[in-house]
Amino acid sequence: MHSFRNDYMEGAHPFVLERIVQTNNEQYIGYTEDNLCKKGRSAIRSAIVRSDNKGTLRSAGIIPAALQVEFVAGGTMANLVSIAASLRPHECAIAAPDAHINVHETGAIEACGHKVLVTDDADGMLSVAGIDAVMKEHEYGRSFHMVKPRLLYVSFATETGLVLSLSELTALRSYATSKDLLLFIDGARLAVGLTSKDCDVTLADICAAADIFTIGGTKNGALFGEAIVVRNPDIQRDFRYIMKQKGAVMAKGRLLGAQFDALFSATGAQAGVEEAFEDEPxxxxxxxxxxxxxxxxxxxxxxxxxxxxxxxxxxxxxxxxxxxxxxxxxxxxxxxxxxxxxxxxxxxxxxxxxxxxxxxxxxxxxxxxxxxxxxxxx
Amino acid sequence: MHSFRNDYMEGAHPFVLERIVQTNNEQYIGYTEDNLCKKGRSAIRSAIVRSDNKGTLRSAGIIPAALQVEFVAGGTMANLVSIAASLRPHECAIAAPDAHINVHETGAIEACGHKVLVTDDADGMLSVAGIDAVMKEHEYGRSFHMVKPRLLYVSFATETGLVLSLSELTALRSYATSKDLLLFIDGARLAVGLTSKDCDVTLADICAAADIFTIGGTKNGALFGEAIVVRNPDIQRDFRYIMKQKGAVMAKGRLLGAQFDALFSATGAQAGVEEAFEDEPxxxxxxxxxxxxxxxxxxxxxxxxxxxxxxxxxxxxxxxxxxxxxxxxxxxxxxxxxxxxxxxxxxxxxxxxxxxxxxxxxxxxxxxxxxxxxxxxx
Amino acid sequence: MHSFRNDYMEGAHPFVLERIVQTNNEQYIGYTEDNLCKKGRSAIRSAIVRSDNKGTLRSAGIIPAALQVEFVAGGTMANLVSIAASLRPHECAIAAPDAHINVHETGAIEACGHKVLVTDDADGMLSVAGIDAVMKEHEYGRSFHMVKPRLLYVSFATETGLVLSLSELTALRSYATSKDLLLFIDGARLAVGLTSKDCDVTLADICAAADIFTIGGTKNGALFGEAIVVRNPDIQRDFRYIMKQKGAVMAKGRLLGAQFDALFSATGAQAGVEEAFEDEPxxxxxxxxxxxxxxxxxxxxxxxxxxxxxxxxxxxxxxxxxxxxxxxxxxxxxxxxxxxxxxxxxxxxxxxxxxxxxxxxxxxxxxxxxxxxxxxxx
Amino acid sequence: MHSFRNDYMEGAHPFVLERIVQTNNEQYIGYTEDNLCKKGRSAIRSAIVRSDNKGTLRSAGIIPAALQVEFVAGGTMANLVSIAASLRPHECAIAAPDAHINVHETGAIEACGHKVLVTDDADGMLSVAGIDAVMKEHEYGRSFHMVKPRLLYVSFATETGLVLSLSELTALRSYATSKDLLLFIDGARLAVGLTSKDCDVTLADICAAADIFTIGGTKNGALFGEAIVVRNPDIQRDFRYIMKQKGAVMAKGRLLGAQFDALFSATGAQAGVEEAFEDEPxxxxxxxxxxxxxxxxxxxxxxxxxxxxxxxxxxxxxxxxxxxxxxxxxxxxxxxxxxxxxxxxxxxxxxxxxxxxxxxxxxxxxxxxxxxxxxxxx
CATH class of the missing domain: 3.90.1150.10 (Aspartate Aminotransferase, domain 1)
Known part of the structure; x- marks a missing residue:
């Protein structure tokens, strides 16, 4: 009997596993500086561009080549590295109460020194209204006695399976920009979010909205691994130092590169997925x-x-x-x-x-x- | 016109200031290892014992000489040092939403690596019911995916001026014991709490209930300074290392010793306080x-x-x-x-x-x- | 042309890779709580026991079942988790100047709050004489103004390829015991150390000497992954919380379990390694x-x-x-x-x-x- | 018999103490936002300008009003706040082996997450040659596997009583600028340094050279307290948040303001110091x-x-x-x-x-x- 417990009970999709097996005996240099990672990065950047059917990236002046793409082994790691690289010591994240970083990462963000402030939003659906209430409380004080809100954390899809609409996402981005906040999108379940019924958000929209976001492989066909896409140049600066310090740079980064190349350079149709839509990755x-x-x-x-x-x-x-x-x-x-x-x-x-x-x-x-x-x- | 803005707008009570002035030209060794600190520590221990009119300390087997008493310059420092010395990295504090550590210390506890979980208690009045709801959520998961609650934080008096009754305090202690939790009492406003109308809690009760508590001087007649009383031997271990690491050991600890000696070895009557009750400090x-x-x-x-x-x-x-x-x-x-x-x-x-x-x-x-x-x- | 750049340029030894492929479609629960991890843990414990040809473990009263075995994705992660779980905030590690944690982990240990003190030992060969000089400096002060040495870090084999002898290892253990220090052995290259010419140290000796040690897979035939063996019960306590907080618990822990099972339950001969000695793993x-x-x-x-x-x-x-x-x-x-x-x-x-x-x-x-x-x- | 043990055995110079006594009954707002702090800040800025006999500040375009001046209770606190505010997580300090932060602050800097790299300079006399050797080692690797040197720490006077010459100081500044390093000068004993025989460095020179420096009161006539002067605007940003988070903002900041006002607005002659030189503070x-x-x-x-x-x-x-x-x-x-x-x-x-x-x-x-x-x- 098939288990419905979670979406990381199996290994990798055969097409992905095959890439690892095929390249197993090849030699590559370490620490995600190899050619498979180069291909993986390139495939992700291409997929982002191809998904830009509304021209959002272009009009925002976002150059694909300027996106930094990194690979790490797991989701908590992806979150803590991304947030540690984004914040100064007194700055904090704002999240919905259900947020994975708030509940199920054993205080990983706090262990990096940062408070997680919560809104009163249900189901992980971080909203402008929810954020604004928290911001008002802190702006009112506007003072060094309280932490300084600096980063919005939202999962796409959320921890209870819901999905922000494009207008909700755009509202978060606008609000973030107006308040000098960073927007971090946790894409541990990005694939199911983007392909959900009635979803009007594309990968390009995610990239245009977020300062930094993740693309989860572990729960979507990879053997393991998450990609992190860093759009904001301020966060890009020395990002790999932060990764290394947290133990997040894999010696055999090739494994991650190979998988994300498979996931993003091949189409679903090529890999035999029945539901594959057009030429989507x-x-x-x-x-x-x-x-x-x-x-x-x-x-x-x-x-x-x-x-x-x-x-x-x-x-x-x-x-x-x-x-x-x-x-x-x-x-x-x-x-x-x-x-x-x-x-x-x-x-x-x-x-x-x-x-x-x-x-x-x-x-x-x-x-x-x-x-x-x-x-x-x- | 007198300002009613807060209770730290003046310097020290004249009787306290006098001690600093009197001893100014005397030479003392540094880092709270001097004789004035010895006297201050002794005066606090004596006051605790004298307040034990119900025999609580004796029946709990608490030996005054075994209490560690330390002095630091301010309240946030007292809180962060106490909590940093009490917790391992994955352990966290539970507090009411209004708690000073949760709102007005710029994430000082998180900067030491620890999450602050909040109950739904109003007015800083941390309750067993409030704590138990948080505990249940974490015991239910009882797992390493969530932080481990380990320390209860409550202010006496609370941030909005209220005071726990003895039965409430005892209930917190019992609950803490039953769940292997530590109880930390923030006594930034301990004096007004203990002497408030209808208060049935004594200094001895505080000491018997708490694993570690503070005695606030800054807001109660000292020029500046807080005492920390560490009853739990596990927290005592290397406590001064943690203090030093956080910049909390004053080179001229004598200043703190002299003040707490004045505040606890003299009676209010001797210092000319009209409202002084019997021979209270x-x-x-x-x-x-x-x-x-x-x-x-x-x-x-x-x-x-x-x-x-x-x-x-x-x-x-x-x-x-x-x-x-x-x-x-x-x-x-x-x-x-x-x-x-x-x-x-x-x-x-x-x-x-x-x-x-x-x-x-x-x-x-x-x-x-x-x-x-x-x-x-x- | 074969590259001699390092020992993590290839994927996994075919025998190891095969296990991952074989089990790919099976469903397992997450976070290293699955049956493959159970088998991997068991295989490691068995190998430790089988290597105890001198009866060291038995005479030290070490019960294999009481060894905690954990799996993480990489070496820096293994080191930082192990050390973070071992130390209180003011405690520090002592290591040779070449030590990986001192030079090539971007301050990962300091990022967990702990200083790394260095001896003057060359080639990573931490010695009692070297440690003792550092200890004397700190014992002399014996005071809270300096960090408190608590953990010895040594790599086996060292960063420059050398290997401690059994008498050197035993001397480190004795010294550690005499000074209440913990001994952590970084086994990123444990296999080449244990099988090196003239090496008189066994896996059991490592286990008997160390409070906690690692078994490196990444540089020795695994696709990726390190095992951590925690012998000291004080460090075992809540170890998995610390792992999770640092992002070190893999959702698909099965991958690590399968590999370490392959590496330790099969013999080299079974896997076709020409140099295999007797029935060694x-x-x-x-x-x-x-x-x-x-x-x-x-x-x-x-x-x-x-x-x-x-x-x-x-x-x-x-x-x-x-x-x-x-x-x-x-x-x-x-x-x-x-x-x-x-x-x-x-x-x-x-x-x-x-x-x-x-x-x-x-x-x-x-x-x-x-x-x-x-x-x-x- | 007078004790020669150290320079913080007495209270305050009578002239300084008098200011605290005089103002004791006056009411001031808290957290160093009061008028006494304003006066203290102003007095320090004026003294810096008056000492600029070589026109260094003017030619460097340093505007006194743009200097941020903060007050904290002690030296370790001053150091850890200054460095925590200056560095990102992967960045580190370079110091001489004797440096106070390296030896006698119980790992306070590491507890903020940052490694302290040491040169081979004797007597705390950090030199360009010493720094350059460390830099070369890190530039050679120039990679995320090692910490990133970012801040130079030097004490003026040093821990063993020596004093940098103006040419040595200028060389440090030039080197720092050429390598994008920050220069932090620990002035716990600034007064004895600046007034030492043959010293050719002025307060203005210190200010022109350092991105951030401290002015020690504890060891030079204050009851307690250190000033921090932040010249670099990048470090100024949200500096008070970092202070608060570390417990460094005194509720009765007035005490620090009053003392530094006394120390810097009065001349030594006015306060009756026999050795007073001209109209120096x-x-x-x-x-x-x-x-x-x-x-x-x-x-x-x-x-x-x-x-x-x-x-x-x-x-x-x-x-x-x-x-x-x-x-x-x-x-x-x-x-x-x-x-x-x-x-x-x-x-x-x-x-x-x-x-x-x-x-x-x-x-x-x-x-x-x-x-x-x-x-x-x-």
Whole structure:
């Protein structure tokens, strides 16, 4: 039985793994200064440019060659390096309460010396209104007795599977610019965000909006690894020193370069992803596949009476609010993940689809429900 | 006109200043290893023992000689040193949202690497219920993905002038013990807390409850300086190294020793404090005086129609919620302090009495109101 | 032409890579809590026990099951996590000047808040005499004005390819114990150290001596990854929290588990390593191979007149002191690595053999020299 | 008997203390934003300008009003705040091995995350040659694997009482400028440095050379306190946030303002210092006095056969190399300070004169020697 616990339970998509295997015996210099990394960087820059169908980058004067692209092994590492490189000691991040950096990174940002201020936004959907309330409190004091807000952190897609619209994203950017704030977009689940139903944001839009953002590989078909795209030249300065100091520069960076080259220079169609859209990079197609599976799973769940979703997630994570005993059975049956207990009688359960989830896996869920229903009737 | 802006607007109480002047030409060794510091430490330990009218320390097996007493120049320093010495990198503090360490120390705790988790308690009144909700969230996960709660921070009196009762304090201690948490009491305004109306907590109770606590001098008659009392032997270990590393060990520690000796070895009566109670130390009498002045001020304010206090503070700080234009006039007249703007039409204004506030200062406030009222009638 | 620049230029040994490929489509839970990690941990513990031919572990009362084994992506990460978990804020490491943490990790240890004190030992060979001089300086002051030495850092093999003898290692342990110091052994190149000519130290000896040590995979046949073995229970406490906070817990820990299982549960013979000794684990055989290649290379170099080795390295790294212009030619010919310029006329050049270096590669070097000599004669 | 242990054994010079006493009952706002601080800042700026007899500031385009002047309680605090505000995480300080920040601040700089690289300069006399060797090592690598040198730290006078000449200082500045390094001058003993025999450096020269420097009060007549002068606008930015975060902003900043106003707005002659030179500020006269006493003491020591000074210190600290048993007697007789034990048979002993040392104190030393000599002869 397929496990729906999370989207990093398998290794790499075969197309990606193949690149690692193919290049295994080749010799490359270390620390992401090799040719595979060069290709990976180039592929990402190209994909960003190709996605600029609205001309946003051009009108913003963003030159692809000036984007710094770095590779690190994991998501917490990507976040802490990016934020440590962006802030002076007294500066802090603003995030929604659910933000990964606020809850699930064991205080990694604080360990770099920086406070994380939270807004009152739900579901990780950082909003201008939420930020503005925090800013007002600090501007009112406008004084050295309080930390200085300097960086906005928002996940795309969010921790509960939602996705900012282009207008929301643009509003964050405008607000950030007006207040001299940096915008950091955590793209651990960027692929499912960008390919979600009704999403009007492109990779180019992300790049134009963010001073710095990440492109998550671990949860989207890579064996492991995240790319960091640094657009803001001030953050680029000596960025690799900060990486090295935090243990984030891989000796065999080639592994990361090879994977991101595979994910961004090949199309999803070339790699055999059924849902692939036009000539989009494999990276996006894998997200699209995950979302498609999740949509079907959602339909199956609803059809069998499970419709208490805590958010209308258009992405690969679906969250159900269940009575505790139902949740137990549910998690046992599908290896779903327990997320929280909002009150003493209920459990929030997560089912996640990945690039590796198949139509057969969904059908099996459907079948199990039908069988159970038949048993009950009998 | 006397300013009611805060309780650190004057220098030292004359009795305290005199000690510094008297000893000025004497030579003492440095770094709080001198005889004046020895006397100051001894005076504090004695005062703690003398205040143990319920035998709490004895029954808890706390030996005064085993208490480590240190002196530092200021409150933020006292807090950051105490907390840095108490926590390992992944451990964090729990505090009420208003807590000084959470709002007004420019992220000093985070700069030492530690997250500050907040409860939903109002007015700085950290409660077992508030803490327990935070603990449950972290115990539920009980995992290395989240910071590990390790230290409770509570101010006595709180940032908005309130005071924990003995039963509340005891409950915090019991809870802390049951969950292997440390209890840190920020006593920046300890004197006004302990001598407030209806307070049933003694210095000994504070010492018995806290693993580590501070005794604020800056806001209570000292020229400057705070004492830190470390009861927990685990925190005592190498505590002075941490102090030195943070720049907290004064070369002329004698200044701090002399002041705390004056504040704790003399009685308030000896130093001429009118409100002095029995043979309590000068330190407490000064707090008692500040509270008495604030009570009279409150009465005057009420008599003249200002009764929108945001909390029923029994201590030296009084907070009024006023319409903005009234607040402006008010602050202009009495040099009161603007604290916050809860909404667009109101301002919270603080009036603070100190050891230096006199009955005449209060009378003058009264007279100004009466004059203003007469003007209005005329 | 094979590059001799370093020992992390290739991917993984085929036997190791195969494990990753084989398990790629299997689903495992995250964060090194999966069954592959369980197997990897178990394989390492077994190898430690099997290497205990002198009964050192047994007589020291070390129980294999009580060893904590963790996996991280890289060497700097392994070092900084291990040291951050071992020290309180005022405590520091003592290391030789060449120590990797002192020179080539961009201040990673200082970024965790800790000073690195250096001895005057050459070639990374930390000695009791060297440590004792530093200790005396600090004991003399024995005071909170100076950092408190707490952890000894030594690499095995060292940064210049040398290897501590058992008596040197035992002396470090005894000294550490006598002074309440922790001993951390950086095993980034542990395999070549343990299998070097005349080495009388076993894996069990390393484990018995060190409070905590690492087993480097990146430079010895793994795709990437280092194991950390924590023997000291005080350092084990909450170790995974520290890892997570530093971004060191891989979401797909399975990759690390699978590799270390391959390296330690299979023998070198099973994996086809020619130099494999008895039934030693593949991990050691790969080091043995690297050393064998380096010994042959050294012979070739000497035969052709290159014998100005800066150290008598018995391991896979060989360092030559060459005149600048010779060095340039040399590095161009063999893709050797430039290490330093001790004076204006000389360059130190490094040639490194890895698990992937073959006899043919060495023969080719030989042939190139012969050809060059023939050209000169002609 | 007067103690010669150090220069912070007494309280404040009476003229300085008087200012604190006079203003004790006045009310001032907090956190160094009061009028006394304003006066103190202004007095320092004026003194800097008045000392610019060579027109250095004018020709460098340094506008006194643009100098930021801050006050903190102690020397370690001044150093750590200054350096924390100057560096990004991967940047480091270069200092001589004896540097206070390297040896006697319990790793305060490392606790802020920054490595301290040391030159091979003796006696704290940081030299261009010493720095350049360190720089070459790092430029050679010029890479993110090593920390990035960014700030030069030098004490004026040095830890062993020596003083940079103007040409040495200018050379440091030129070198710093050429390499984009910041120059931080630790002026904990600035007064004795500037007024030492043959010193050709003025306060204006210090200000023109340094990006940021401190003016030590604690060891030169203040009750306590150090001023920090920030000339470089990049370091000025948000400097007070960093101060607050480190606990360095005194609530009663007035105490520091009053003292530095006294030290810099009054002349030494007005305050009755016999050695006062022309209309120099009291601050300098106090240093001049300390130096004069030390010169006389040195003469007395030499006359009685003690002439093994380890450095030719022209300032208030004198260091003698003595046989251990002589050192013991010596320290017992004069309460001198034991500094180090360079070998098993010798001790370095320090005798320090301060603003409070009198001619009678020196005479008494002379008399004690004479008496002892008479006893020996008898």
């Amino acid at each position: 494999l990276y996006l197609s894998l997200g699209r596949h995950s979302n498609a599976m999740a949509a079907r799973l959602k339909e199956v769940l609803k059809r069998h009476g499970f419709d208490s979703f805590i958010s209308d997630s258009p992405t690969n994570q679906q969250f159900l609010l269940l009575e505790n005993h139902v949740a137990q059975d549910f998690m046992h049956a599908f290896d779903a993940d327990e997320i929280s207990r909002p009150d003493s009688e209920h459990t929030v359960v997560r089912m996640t689809c990945s690039w590796a989830t198949t139509q057969e896996d969904i059908d099996q869920v459907d079948a199990m429900f039908s069988q159970a229903e038949a048993n009950v009737e009998a | 000068l330190y407490l009498s000064l707090g008692r005086h500040s509270n008495a002045m604030a009570a009279r001020l409150k009465e005057v304010l009420k008599r003249h129609g200002f009764d929108s206090f945001i909390s029923d503070s029994p201590t030296n700080q009084q907070f009024l919620l006023l319409e903005n234009h009234v607040a402006q006039d008010f602050m202009h007249a009495f040099d009161a302090d603007e604290i916050s703007r809860p909404d667009s039409e109101h301002t919270v204004v603080r009036m603070t009495c100190s050891w230096a506030t006199t009955q005449e200062d209060i009378d003058q406030v009264d007279a100004m109101f009466s004059q203003a009222e007469a003007n209005v009638e005329a | 593949l991990y050691l055989s790969l080091g043995r191979h690297s050393n064998a290649m380096a010994a042959r290379l050294k012979e070739v170099l000497k035969r052709h007149g290159f014998d100005s080795f800066i150290s008598d390295s018995p391991t896979n790294q060989q360092f030559l002191l060459l005149e600048n212009h010779v060095a340039q030619d040399f590095m161009h010919a063999f893709d050797a690595d430039e290490i330093s310029r001790p004076d204006s006329e000389h360059t130190v050049v490094r040639m490194t053999c890895s698990w992937a270096t073959t006899q043919e590669d060495i023969d080719q070097v030989d042939a190139m020299f012969s050809q060059a000599e023939a050209n000169v004669e002609a | 009291l601050y300098l006269s106090l240093g001049r006095h300390s130096n004069a006493m030390a010169a006389r003491l040195k003469e007395v020591l030499k006359r009685h056969g003690f002439d093994s000074f380890i450095s030719d210190s022209p300032t208030n600290q004198q260091f003698l190399l003595l046989e251990n048993h002589v050192a013991q007697d010596f320290m017992h007789a004069f309460d001198a300070d034991e500094i180090s034990r360079p070998d098993s048979e010798h001790t370095v002993v320090r005798m320090t004169c301060s603003w409070a040392t009198t001619q009678e104190d020196i005479d008494q030393v002379d008399a004690m020697f004479s008496q002892a000599e008479a006893n020996v002869e008898a």
